[in-house]
Amino acid sequence: AYVVTENCIRCKYTDCVEVCPVDCFYAGENFLVINPDECIDCGVCEPECPAEAIVPDSDGNAAAWLEINTKYAALWPNMTRKIAPMPDADEWNNKLGKADMLSP
Numbered sequence: 001a002y003v004v005t006e007n008c009i010r011c012k013y014t015d016c017v018e019v020c021p022v023d024c025f026y027a028g029e030n031f032l033v034i035n036p037d038e039c040i041d042c043g044v045c046e047p048e049c050p051a052e053a054i055v056p057d058s059d060g061n062a063a064a065w066l067e068i069n070t071k072y073a074a075l076w077p078n079m080t081r082k083i084a085p086m087p088d089a090d091e092w093n094n095k096l097g098k099a100d101m102l103s104p
């Protein structure tokens, strides 16, 4: 499966949700997740993310994010349509240390 990682936090561009053929994105306040059990590994969302936050779960540091995606996909509402990014998305894009800012 693919998973959403740290750089989505506080950006939340939501381009990803428009292209997913199985609608498996779930939205929190400042972060989105993929439900790894629903993702069919098509890969089309990966290049759509302006923050390059989407990676295959086989990626080196993706294990922790796989856990986070699994956890919040069960709690947050499904999202299938693009909305406006977070107000300061472009300023937060590529900032380090955002992992602790994830709003549960």
Ligand code: SF4
Residues within 6 Å of the ligand: 002, 019, 020, 021, 022, 023, 024, 034, 038, 039, 040, 041, 042, 043, 044, 045, 046
């Ligand atoms: Fe959806 Fe495909 Fe991305 Fe998985 S890889 S989340 S199925 S668009």
Ligand code: F3S
Residues within 6 Å of the ligand: 004, 007, 008, 009, 011, 012, 013, 014, 015, 016, 017, 031, 032, 048, 049, 050, 051, 052, 053, 054
């Ligand atoms: Fe997040 Fe990128 Fe989607 S910033 S909301 S994973 S387009």
